[in-house]
Amino acid sequence: MEIIKDKINQIPITYVNVDKFKSVSGILFFKMPIKKEMFVTRTLIRNILIHSCNKYPSNRLLNINCLENFDAYYSSGFRREGNYAINYFIFRCLDEKYSEKNVINNVIDTFYEIIFNPNVVDGKFNEEEYSLATQRLRSYLESEKENATSYAENMLCKQMGYDTAISFKPEIEILNKVTNESLYKEYLNMINNSEVKFMVAGNKVSDISFDKLFLNLKTKKYDKKLKIQTEIPDSFNKKIEEYNGLQSILTVGLKLKDLSDYESTYVLPVYNNILGGGASARLFDTVREKNSLAYSCFSRYEKDDNMIEIISGIEAENYEKTLDLIIKVVNSMKRVTDDEVKRSITEITSSLKESQDDLYNYILPIYASKLYNEKDIKTKIKEIQKVTKEDVEKLFDKIYVTDSFFFKGGKTSE
Amino acid sequence: MxxxxxxxxxxxxxxxxxxxxxxxxxxxxxxxxxxxxxxxxxxxxxxxxxxxxxxxxxxxxxxxxxxxxxxxxxxxxxxxxxxxxxxxxxxxxxxxxxxxxxxxxxxxxxxxxxxxxxxxxxxxxxxxxxxxxxxxxxxxxxxxxxxxxxxxxxxxxxxxxxxxxxxxxxxxxxxxxxxxxxxxxxxxxxxxxxxxxxxxxxxxxxxxxxxxxxxxxxxxxxxSKKFEKPFKIVCKKYEEPSKVAKKEEVISHNVSATKFGYAYKMKIKELSDEKEDYKRRFAIKTFLRIKFGCLSGFTEDLIKNNLVKSYFNYSHEIGKDFVLIIFSSDILDEKKVKSLIDEKLLENIDMKKEFELFKKAAISNYVKTFESPDSICNHVRFMYNEYGKIIDDCYDIYSNITYDEFVNYIKGLDFNNQTKIMITKKEEV
CATH class of the missing domain: 3.30.830.10 (Metalloenzyme, LuxS/M16 peptidase-like)
Known part of the structure; x- marks a missing residue:
């Protein structure tokens, strides 16, 4: 593997020459400080852009082009990382060794058209595409309680985030205020005012010209802090909402305070792995194996948000018992064993190594490591192997169980 | 070995x-x-x-x-x-x-x-x-x-x-x-x-x-372990009729809007040649992609004409002797959508252009299978579970399958046996 770094128009480009895959994949990122309404506008933008463009003004025509180029694949996404909003666009196509000459150039052309030449008339997106995207988003928002787990997680974040970006989520009220004109302006804002990066991986990708993508593109720099620190409340904040579903979802939120960069990068993954990272973690063992209360109980950390979420699906009548058990498990983290630390480090090391077998991971973690100012995978493995039992136990005083959100279902099935 | x-x-x-x-x-x-x-x-x-x-x-x-x-x-x-x-x-x-x-x-x-x-x-x-x-x-x-x-x-x-x-x-x-x-x-x-x-x-x-x-x-x-001698397992065989068990049902659930689902069940002849079976699976999947997939505009038209609210999904289960095609959607005009699905399934049009495009896609996806240990493993397991061996020339199968073969595989599909489910909103708590 060879990594080559370059710049075009000040835009950082990373080429990862890796020859074990049969595809080539690239990703273009647009990053800027987040605003609440972006959860709606940026989601609409990504859906409209990927559905058609000026050159291929219907989804059918765009898809014909994809299929002609051996099922070239384009996707787009929006996500929040701490205080920043990130829109990204991905292409993936077969290496020409397995397809035909010029496939990659054709794919770069279509990728360019999708992002920079949208289906726009008179300063607005094509009306049909706009209404299709808004209708779909509206319907998704109206049915958000159908996915009980995701809804409960969102509500927990809303509860824990106060007025920070953690509490932001797409809302119908915001969607109602969006117009086609305002959405197009937001698209131009994304293109013209973002910090831009491009990563590409595959066989000899540094020999391919991607210049077209950067012809009229510029990048900006933002110095807003990435991480979000919210207040630790004086008392435990419990909320219950009832709904018509079968299963009840219990989510518990933990806040992290004053973790050093070393702790949040290397110690926190080990802590989380012991607490609720998998089937040998304490939460799984206590809630599922010893008490048969749930099919799964796991925890997930968001280091840029300084928080950990615990999620479990249970019967409504077991709410108090499960909540008590979860809190007891979190409190038991004051002491961990050498075996647990060793086991977690081994598992994390293994998954870091294995992540090199997915082409996407060659472009995504490199971006992440840039974003977080971290090291490459080999250095990460070395650092994580240095984490000690004492390091993990020290986190205990920096982690607070602050919130729970219980999405209470009705009767369970027979 | x-x-x-x-x-x-x-x-x-x-x-x-x-x-x-x-x-x-x-x-x-x-x-x-x-x-x-x-x-x-x-x-x-x-x-x-x-x-x-x-x-x-x-x-x-x-x-x-x-x-x-x-x-x-x-x-x-x-x-x-x-x-x-x-x-x-x-x-x-x-x-x-x-x-x-x-x-x-x-x-x-x-x-x-x-x-x-x-x-x-x-x-x-x-x-x-x-x-x-x-x-x-x-x-x-x-x-x-x-x-x-x-x-x-x-x-x-x-x-x-x-x-x-x-x-x-x-x-x-x-x-x-x-x-x-x-x-x-x-x-x-x-x-x-x-x-x-x-x-x-x-x-x-x-x-x-x-x-x-x-x-x-x-x-x-x-x-180092002892096992019984290999033996033949005798399982009950089920004579599944062509007709469905129940034609329709209405249930309530935690939904924000009424949803519908349809299943079309059809019997197909069991094929002894595994390559034929593999080709037929490709033909049926391709038929559905052409009719309802990304090239059809079917979903977009339904939304545009206010016949469904936001989505229309299709999927399939292809066995050795049956096919089940499933559609689900948040339909607004049930009668109209149902008749459009039936029309689309029965519509007799030339699909040659689309067929050739999906052939290219199949070749590409097959090659991509071999760039990931997970997908290689899934492919090998599928082959062994279904056929008891690896078909080593899938690339050539996709390259060489003709439009006439494709048409032959799908012409016998009978879309008459259907069942419908309607899911309505439960009363608020």
Missing amino acids: NSIKISKINANVYYDTLDNGLEVIVYKTPGFQKKMAFFQTRYGSLKNEFIPIGQTKMKSFPLGIAHFLEHKLFESKEKINYFEEFQNKGAYLNAATSYDKTYYYFVCSDNFYDNLTKLIDMVQTPYFTDENVEKEKGIIGQEIDMYSNNPNQTIYDKLYYNAFVKSPMKYDIAGTKKDIKKITKEDLYECYNTFYHPSNMFLVVVGDLDENEVFETIKKNQS
């Missing part, structure tokens, strides 16, 4: 059958970190009535027992926590059950041979007690609730239930809470002893490994 070269991919698959009947397949992935082993039995939720080993009469077992058994093979007399044991060696351990298979697997980057031996030993050392069987009922009960809680999953479950008359395809893989309450440790041992004999199983290994060492490790492990 035998080997077969996969056409156009520049890779060999090594395979052999051990004395006890266990088939072992090794696919080498030079340069990749991931190493994995999948230990699979040709036993899933469909085999619920059979003659248990050592007996002479057909016996019926509670629904969901194959899945229950999968959960219980993680127990041992020595109270080993297998998840911890594998994690200690940097491996991720898991298992899954479907209609026609149950598999146990690990993925790791180091300590492969330790993990391999441990996986085989775990699966081949069952330990069921009244106590550990009871304990699992609460856990699986929550797993059942987790799936039932999702209205989209409920559409699928109900459509299967109402489409099939006799086939156990109609039942949920995990069974219901009522079914699993009946399961005993004796039931589990009978199912285990019948279906987990090595001659009903195969082991797929993928990784940057030496094939000789893999075979030697497995042979050594198996030669």
Whole structure:
């Protein structure tokens, strides 16, 4: 593997020459400080852009082009990382060794058209595409309680985030205020005012010209802090909402305070792995194996948000018992064993190594490591192997169980 | 040990059958970190009535027992926590059950041979007690609730239930809470002893490994254990009629808007030639992609004309002798949408251009299968479960299939046997 770094128009480009895959994949990122309404506008933008463009003004025509180029694949996404909003666009196509000459150039052309030449008339997106995207988003928002787990997680974040970006989520009220004109302006804002990066991986990708993508593109720099620190409340904040579903979802939120960069990068993954990272973690063992209360109980950390979420699906009548058990498990983290630390480090090391077998991971973690100012995978493995039992136990005083959100279902099935 | 070269991919698959009947397949992935082993039995939720080993009469077992058994093979007399044991060696351990298979697997980057031996030993050392069987009922009960809680999953479950008359395809893989309450440790041992004999199983290994060492490790492990002689398992055969069990049903669920689902059930002739079967699967999938997929504009037109609210999904289940096509959507005008689906299915148009495009896509997707250890493993498992061998020239099959062949495969499909489900909003709490 060879990594080559370059710049075009000040835009950082990373080429990862890796020859074990049969595809080539690239990703273009647009990053800027987040605003609440972006959860709606940026989601609409990504859906409209990927559905058609000026050159291929219907989804059918765009898809014909994809299929002609051996099922070239384009996707787009929006996500929040701490205080920043990130829109990204991905292409993936077969290496020409397995397809035909010029496939990659054709794919770069279509990728360019999708992002920079949208289906726009008179300063607005094509009306049909706009209404299709808004209708779909509206319907998704109206049915958000159908996915009980995701809804409960969102509500927990809303509860824990106060007025920070953690509490932001797409809302119908915001969607109602969006117009086609305002959405197009937001698209131009994304293109013209973002910090831009491009990563590409595959066989000899540094020999391919991607210049077209950067012809009229510029990048900006933002110095807003990435991480979000919210207040630790004086008392435990419990909320219950009832709904018509079968299963009840219990989510518990933990806040992290004053973790050093070393702790949040290397110690926190080990802590989380012991607490609720998998089937040998304490939460799984206590809630599922010893008490048969749930099919799964796991925890997930968001280091840029300084928080950990615990999620479990249970019967409504077991709410108090499960909540008590979860809190007891979190409190038991004051002491961990050498075996647990060793086991977690081994598992994390293994998954870091294995992540090199997915082409996407060659472009995504490199971006992440840039974003977080971290090291490459080999250095990460070395650092994580240095984490000690004492390091993990020290986190205990920096982690607070602050919130729970219980999405209470009705009767369970027979 | 035998080997077969996969056409156009520049890779060999090594395979052999051990004395006890266990088939072992090794696919080498030079340069990749991931190493994995999948230990699979040709036993899933469909085999619920059979003659248990050592007996002479057909016996019926509670629904969901194959899945229950999968959960219980993680127990041992020595109270080993297998998840911890594998994690200690940097491996991720898991298992899954479907209609026609149950598999146990690990993925790791180091300590492969330790993990391999441990996986085989775990699966081949069952330990069921009244106590550990009871304990699992609460856990699986929550797993059942987790799936039932999702209205989209409920559409699928109900459509299967109402489409099939006799086939156990109609039942949920995990069974219901009522079914699993009946399961005993004796039931589990009978199912285990019948279906987990090595001659009903195969082991797929993928990784940057030496094939000789893999075979030697497995042979050594198996030669130290005693098994019954390979035997033929007799399972009940179901004469599934063409008609559906129930034509329509209305249920209430946690939905924000009414949803509909339709299933079209059709019988197809069982093909003895595996390449023909493989081609027919491709033809049926391609037919549906052409009619309802990204080139059709079908979904966009429905939304644009206010006939559905926001989505229209289609999917399919293709077996050796049946096809089930499923549609689901948040429909606003049910009659109109239903007639449009029927028209689309029966519409007789030239699909040559689209067919050629999807052929290209199939070639591309087939090649891409071989750039990921996970998808290689899935491909090999599918081949062995369905055909008992690898078809080595899929690339050529996709390249050479003609439009006329495609038309021939789909012309006999009969779309007359249908069932409908409507899911309405439950009253507010």
